[in-house]
Amino acid sequence: MKATTLPAESGADALQASCRALAERARQAARELAWVPSERKNRWLLAVAEALEREQDSLLRANAEDMAAAPQRGLNAAALDRLKLTPARLQAVAQGVRQVALLPDPVGEIRGGERRPNGLEVCKIGVPLGVIFFIYESRPNVTVDAAALCVKSGNAVILRGGSEALQTNLALTQLLRTLLARCGLPEDAIQSVPTSDRAAVGYFLRWPDCIDLVIPRGGKSLIERVVAEARMPVLKHYDGNCHVYVDAAADLDMAERIIVNAKCQRPGVCNAAESLLVHANIADIFLPRIAAALQQHGVELRGCPETCRRLPGITPATEEDYAQEYLDLILSIKVVHSLEEAIEHINTYGSHHTDAIVTRDLQAARLFAQRVDSAAVMINASTRFHDGFEMGLGAEIGISTDRFHARGPCGLRELTTYKYLVTGEGHIRE
Ligand SMILES: NC(=O)C1=CN([C@@H]2O[C@H](COP(=O)(O)OP(=O)(O)OC[C@H]3O[C@@H](n4cnc5c(N)ncnc54)[C@H](OP(=O)(O)O)[C@@H]3O)[C@@H](O)[C@H]2O)C=CC1
Numbered sequence: 001m002k003a004t005t006l007p008a009e010s011g012a013d014a015l016q017a018s019c020r021a022l023a024e025r026a027r028q029a030a031r032e033l034a035w036v037p038s039e040r041k042n043r044w045l046l047a048v049a050e051a052l053e054r055e056q057d058s059l060l061r062a063n064a065e066d067m068a069a070a071p072q073r074g075l076n077a078a079a080l081d082r083l084k085l086t087p088a089r090l091q092a093v094a095q096g097v098r099q100v101a102l103l104p105d106p107v108g109e110i111r112g113g114e115r116r117p118n119g120l121e122v123c124k125i126g127v128p129l130g131v132i133f134f135i136y137e138s139r140p141n142v143t144v145d146a147a148a149l150c151v152k153s154g155n156a157v158i159l160r161g162g163s164e165a166l167q168t169n170l171a172l173t174q175l176l177r178t179l180l181a182r183c184g185l186p187e188d189a190i191q192s193v194p195t196s197d198r199a200a201v202g203y204f205l206r207w208p209d210c211i212d213l214v215i216p217r218g219g220k221s222l223i224e225r226v227v228a229e230a231r232m233p234v235l236k237h238y239d240g241n242c243h244v245y246v247d248a249a250a251d252l253d254m255a256e257r258i259i260v261n262a263k264c265q266r267p268g269v270c271n272a273a274e275s276l277l278v279h280a281n282i283a284d285i286f287l288p289r290i291a292a293a294l295q296q297h298g299v300e301l302r303g304c305p306e307t308c309r310r311l312p313g314i315t316p317a318t319e320e321d322y323a324q325e326y327l328d329l330i331l332s333i334k335v336v337h338s339l340e341e342a343i344e345h346i347n348t349y350g351s352h353h354t355d356a357i358v359t360r361d362l363q364a365a366r367l368f369a370q371r372v373d374s375a376a377v378m379i380n381a382s383t384r385f386h387d388g389f390e391m392g393l394g395a396e397i398g399i400s401t402d403r404f405h406a407r408g409p410c411g412l413r414e415l416t417t418y419k420y421l422v423t424g425e426g427h428i429r430e
């Protein structure tokens with residue numbers, strides 16, 4: 001299918017029929033892609049990396065169209081920055097694709113097995129999930145990252161990026177598809193939803209016969225809609241209300257470095273810290289120090305009464321603050337009187353995404369790691385490390401706080417499942 005937008009006058013029936021045809025093509029492409037040798041997929045990845053650099057001018061032109069329309073759509077500075085492509089950013093995307101080519105292929109990977117006493121061989125092998133429906137924000141680099149991960153893991157993907165990035169995404173998808181065909185891979189393994197009409201999202205969510213998994217990456221209302229309507233499994237996180245707990249036995253220099261990084265390095269992403277817990281034994285010394293460091297970075301502090309007593313002038317925190325994902329330079333602070341109180345607070349107000357302890361006490365670190373119920377627990381490290389690349393997965397399509405089928409950063413392996421291969425020599429069951 002040519003990657004163009006549907007005419008505005010297309011009616012609901014025409015839109016649904018077009019989406020259905022697209023989904024069926026994705027299903028067929030997934031069947032073909034499932035057992036393509038790694039070398040061919042890697043050849044495609046390397047061709048993509050090269051083309052992103054070579055076709056830079058036309059890609060930047062498409063992006064300029066989106067950027068020109070963005071102010072009328074009310075995009076703020078952070079959103080504009082996410083939308084914008086530059087030569088350097090395209091090069092970074094190309095580099096990411098080259099890295100995916102170097103990663104081991106999870107398809108066909110032996111994940112365990114044994115020879116049974118009767119001689120039967122039981123083997124567990126990695127296989128693709130099938131067709132992934134990926135809904136994401138207006139961030140064109142994500143289009144390429146997601147397509148690269150899906151194809152390398154043998155999956156077809158239906159991309160539904162933010163409407164503000166439509167022209168850029170269509171240009172990127174066109175390029176990715178042309179190269180699929182050139183490398184002998186099914187072109188329909190990558191398709192974009194050819195309309196920004198949100199009704200189309202609802203159609204895809206109703207077709208579990210064509211779509212095996214939906215990954216919504218965006219704000220809470222998107223995720224809630226997808227969870228309510230999807231008839232196939234959803235991989236997601238709602239929000240990232242991440243904590244740093246500074247224990248009584250913390251190295252305070254280390255604690256300061258970690259908190260400043262977790263809060264300030266990139267406040268608008270899901271693994272940034274939103275709340276700081278400080279043990280009462282060190283609060284007198286540590287709170288003024290960390291407040292000064294954070295305020296230097298422009299962070300607004302909102303504290304519990306014990307924090308406000310030590311930091312006069314800051315805003316008192318409310319219950320809502322403790323549950324809030326600010327995605328901004330704001331931090332709630334609470335003084336706690338024990339490790340147990342810190343753990344209880346995190347498990348009550350947190351979003352089970354990423355939570356960190358800073359301590360030199362091994363026992364405290366162990367207890368925190370065992371009892372904090374989050375997808376990633378950091379010991380003496382910034383919450384910002386909850387990322388597929390940083391954690392050694394090569395790249396990620398998103399982060400999951402679900403318990404099935406994957407938790408934490410989702411890379412190539414998380415985009416696959418497995419099947420059993422049982423080999424006998426005429427074995428029959430007694
Ligand atoms: N907690 C987190 O991890 C994240 C939080 N956010 C926050 O969410 C807010 C909005 O950010 P933004 O990036 O625009 O994310 P959105 O959730 O608004 O949009 C992400 C994608 O989902 C689509 N979408 C949104 N709502 C629906 C819906 N009801 N039905 C169908 N499709 C939908 C959008 O399409 P369309 O183009 O039509 O808008 C876009 O493609 C910001 O405050 C941002 O910081 C964003 C990303 C992650």
Ligand SMILES: N[C@@H](CCC(=O)OP(=O)(O)O)C(=O)O
Pocket residue numbers: 217218268269270271384386387388396399
């Ligand atoms: N793992 C990423 C953050 C993930 C990300 O962008 O998340 P989100 O805020 O959900 O879009 C990183 O640290 O770069």
